Amino acid sequence: DGGITQSPKYLFRKEGQNVTLSCEQNLNHDAMYWYRQDPGQGLRLIYYSQIVNDFQKGDIAEGYSVSREKKESFPLTVTSAQKNPTAFYLCASSTSQGNEQFFGPGTRLTVL
Amino acid sequence: KNQVEQSPQSLIILEGKNCTLQCNYTVSPFSNLRWYKQDTGRGPVSLTIMTFSENTKSNGRYTATLDADTKQSSLHITASQLSDSASYICVVSRESSASKIIFGSGTRLSIRP
Numbered sequence: 001d002g003g004i005t006q007s008p009k010y011l012f013r014k015e016g017q018n019v020t021l022s023c024e025q026n027l028n029h030d031a032m033y034w035y036r037q038d039p040g041q042g043l044r045l046i047y048y049s050q051i052v053n054d055f056q057k058g059d060i061a062e063g064y065s066v067s068r069e070k071k072e073s074f075p076l077t078v079t080s081a082q083k084n085p086t087a088f089y090l091c092a093s094s095t096s097q098g099n100e101q102f103f104g105p106g107t108r109l110t111v112l
Numbered sequence: 113k114n115q116v117e118q119s120p121q122s123l124i125i126l127e128g129k130n131c132t133l134q135c136n137y138t139v140s141p142f143s144n145l146r147w148y149k150q151d152t153g154r155g156p157v158s159l160t161i162m163t164f165s166e167n168t169k170s171n172g173r174y175t176a177t178l179d180a181d182t183k184q185s186s187l188h189i190t191a192s193q194l195s196d197s198a199s200y201i202c203v204v205s206r207e208s209s210a211s212k213i214i215f216g217s218g219t220r221l222s223i224r225p
Binding site (some may be wrong): 102106 | 116121143144146148153154155156157158161201205213214215216217218
């Protein structure tokens with residue numbers, strides 16, 4: 001998993017609760033990303049950040065929020081506004097050129 | 113519309129046999145194409161990356177080809193092993209930009225003993 005860690009591996013949430021997924025990398029990469037993976041579908045980009053203190057919405061940002069206060073960390077908060085949050089969440093990082101992404105092991109979020 | 117289509121959706125082969133997975137894309141302008149292997153419940157791991165000028169690249173028993181004219185790529189696995197059971201994802205980048213990346217939905221490969 002190449003220097004990227006995600007925690008927790010499994011997460012259960014009650015409806016109406018916000019939860020935060022952790023992503024840390026020690027690859028000295030400038031860019032970090034959050035993806036959502038659902039069965040039978042390709043990865044979909046939630047948010048990405050190309051530099052500290054800056055981030056951009058991806059294709060499915062509604063109901064999610066992020067911060068990038070440190071180069072190594074890019075936490076994702078799944079808010080109660082996300083109507084269908086049960087999914088597998090993947091964090092990735094890359095150099096600023098973005099030619100190759102390195103992925104973390106993922107967090108499986110289940111809403112009870 | 114920028115799309116990446118993979119086929120077949122799933123495939124079952126016997127251990128020791130070869131197989132080929134397909135990827136067709138309509139992404140433009142093209143920057144590079146990557147194949148990833150994703151074990152169940154894990155993050156994807158890069159196998160190969162090819163730019164416009166490269167038409168083949170190998171990584172052990174994995175060989176990827178690229179035809180930029182027809183916008184097709186294939187991943188050939190030789191002498192399959194049980195550990196090859198995974199999803200294989202084709203990823204195409206529109207530019208050398210982090211946000212311009214399009215993922216295929218993957219081929220689920222199962223190797224049977």
